[in-house]
Amino acid sequence: MLLLTPDRIRTLQRKLYIKAKQEPAYRFYALYDKLYQADILHHAWRLVKANKGSPGVDGMSFEVIESGIGVGCYLELLSRELQDKTYRVNPVRRIMIPKADGSLRPLGIPTIRDRVVQMALKLVIEPIFEADFCEHSYGFRPQKSAHQAIELLPTECGKGRRK
Numbered sequence: 378m379l380l381l382t383p384d385r386i387r388t389l390q391r392k393l394y395i396k397a398k399q400e401p402a403y404r405f406y407a408l409y410d411k412l413y414q415a416d417i418l419h420h421a422w423r424l425v426k427a428n429k430g431s432p433g434v435d436g437m438s439f440e441v442i443e444s445g446i447g448v449g450c451y452l453e454l455l456s457r458e459l460q461d462k463t464y465r466v467n468p469v470r471r472i473m474i475p476k477a478d479g480s481l482r483p484l485g486i487p488t489i490r491d492r493v494v495q496m497a498l499k500l501v502i503e504p505i506f507e508a509d510f511c512e513h514s515y516g517f518r519p520q521k522s523a524h525q526a527i528e529l530l531p532t533e534c535g536k537g538r539r540k
Contacts, residue, residue: 422452434467513533
C-alpha cells in the first residue's frame with residue numbers, strides 16, 4: 378500500500394531541504410513545534426500502521442486504539458503531551474529471534490505511541506539530513522536502493538570513475 382505524503386507536509390519538507398541545501402552551515406533551532414502538528418501525527422500514524430508492527434510493552438495494538446478511544450483522540454492526547462513536554466518514552470518490549478546458527482538475536486519493539494513519535498520526527502528532520510548526502514549515496518535513503526546503486530555501476534565505470 379503506497380501512502381502519499383500530504384501536500385502540506387511535502388511543502389514543509391521541501392522548504393527544509395532547500396534551506397539545508399542552500400545554507401549547509403545553517404542550524405535549525407525551531408523544529409519541535411512541527412512534531413506535534415495534527416497533520417504530521419496523522420500521517421505518521423498511517424505510516425506506522427502500514428508497517429503492521431506488534432504491540433509494545435503496553436499491549437496496545439492498532440485495533441485496540443481504533444476501537445477504544447479512536448485514532449483522533451489518541452493522537453490529540455499524544456500531541457498535547459508533546460506540546461506540554463510531558464511525553465516520556467515507554468520501555469521497549471524485548472523478544473529473542475532465532476538465528477540460522479542456533480543463537481538468538483534480541484529485538485526491541487517500541488510501543489505504537491513511541492513509533493508514531495519517531496515517525497513524526499523522521500518526517501521533520503529527514504529532509505535536513507538528506508541535503509547533506511552525496512547524490513551517489515544509496516544506503517538507507519528514501520527512494521534509493523542497493524539495486525539502483527548496482528545498476529549505476531556500469532555507467533559510472535564507463536566514465537572512468539572508481540570511487
